[in-house]
Amino acid sequence: MFNKHSSSNRRPHRTDNPLPEVADTPTGPCDSDSLGDVAAFKVLLKRNLRHQAPPADLIGKIRGRIEEIKAQD
């Protein structure tokens, strides 16, 4: 009886003209659509999380705190 699992059947075929290799990794974050979406996502965040002015006296308080540190040195 013909042995379907003979070693000759398992041997890989070799051809003189192999097909070109095709990348089989999934399309990652580097494809251009994805990069465009990242850019647009950043625009959305920036438009909706706008810069807030700090309290007017914050810079003065920071400098005051630094002066306290210097005084302790």
Place this chain on the structure above:
Amino acid sequence: MTRPARDHLFEAELLVHYQVVYNFLLRMTGNPSDAADLTQETFARGYLKIEQYEAGTNARAWLFCLARNLFINDYRKRKRRGEEELDERTAYHRRDEENPMAGFADLRIAGVLERDFSDPILRAMTLLSDRQRAIVLMADLYDFAEKEIAEAMEMPLNTVKSVTRRSRIALIKQLSSYAENNFGILNTRNLG
């Protein structure tokens, strides 16, 4: 370092970033008064540790590192509120994780950029963990490079990449729901 040199370096390279540090901490705390207090403390630490800062390098990332440490190690311990945090295991299994921005394509095409999303974005931010929120702010609001985020967060680069990806997916999922309910914009992607 002499005191004049220290003072000059502090004023010229660190203090100029106080507004962006305040805004970062405002987004982390959600509270202007707490953000102002933490900003003061960040710069006080910056002054005390200025010998560790190399002049002419990335002052903003260095300051964000101090601010992030203060927020997590000091502020969070004082104000532990038991907020619901995103389950990262759930995010990990999301179908579109290979392309984290896939879910945003539909929203972008449907004109989501023209709408006001300030409230849902703030709400969605609160559902992120502190670490995720800090990273997405640095990456997408302040345009830090991944390497800078890794320095500021003191995390391996690959971890930064994966957390950034998951954070974006989590935000997009929240925003998709809002866009559908309020503007009828349907997202066809399965975000988990």
